[in-house]
Amino acid sequence: xxxxxxxxxxxxxxxxxxxxxxxxxxxxxxxxxxxxxxxxxxxxxxxxxxxxxxxxxxxxxxxxxxxxxxxxxxxxxxxxxxxxxxxxxxxxxxxxxxxxxxxxxxxxxxxxxxxxxxxxxxxxxxxxxxxxxxxxxxxxxxxxxxxxxxxxxxxxxxxxxxxxxxxxxxxxxx
Numbered sequence: 633x634x635x636x637x638x639x640x641x642x643x644x645x646x647x648x649x650x651x652x653x654x655x656x657x658x659x660x661x662x663x664x665x666x667x668x669x670x671x672x673x674x675x676x677x678x679x680x681x682x683x684x685x686x687x688x689x690x691x692x693x694x695x696x697x698x699x700x701x702x703x704x705x706x707x708x709x710x711x712x713x714x715x716x717x718x719x720x721x722x723x724x725x726x727x728x729x730x731x732x733x734x735x736x737x738x739x740x741x742x743x744x745x746x747x748x749x750x751x752x753x754x755x756x757x758x759x760x761x762x763x764x765x766x767x768x769x770x771x772x773x774x775x776x777x778x779x780x781x782x783x784x785x786x787x788x789x790x791x792x793x794x795x796x797x798x799x800x801x802x803x804x805x806x
Contacts, residue, residue: 653800658781664723749765
């Protein structure tokens with residue numbers, strides 16, 4: 633198992649890796665047609681959930697010093713509301729973006745120093761008990777991924793797909 637430069641991230645690294653596995657399981661077998669369905673016209677569709685998830689990976693990378701930009705940032709940044717009048721990328725396009733950015737973010741997490749993680753990073757939350765620094769942004773990002781994975785698992789079942797599997801693909805090194 634890889635060890636992070638900052639001991640503060642040793643709990644995050646396994647979660648990040650498991651999220652990678654779970655994300656791929658959550659979208660496995662979903663058709664492009666079903667990926668744009670909304671439940672009673674009230675929920676976000678799977679494309680939006682996946683796009684927001686991928687955008688979180690790009691955002692985390694940017695906070696940790698990567699310069700890669702999410703090609704779909706204008707659709708998903710900061711949980712931007714689903715706009716049914718806009719054209720969204722396909723599930724396959726988003727999966728390709730995920731596959732591109734995820735190993736880079738993983739390396740950035742491994743290489744992040746305590747000094748980098750202690751740097752202030754304004755999140756605009758205004759919550760007195762949350763210090764707005766890069767370390768807490770990493771934690772908030774992992775939390776957001778958890779939330780979105782839960783939504784994806786639920787929508788998967790509502791669309792009558794089998795429950796998500798938790799198989800591990802050991803060939804994925806991040």
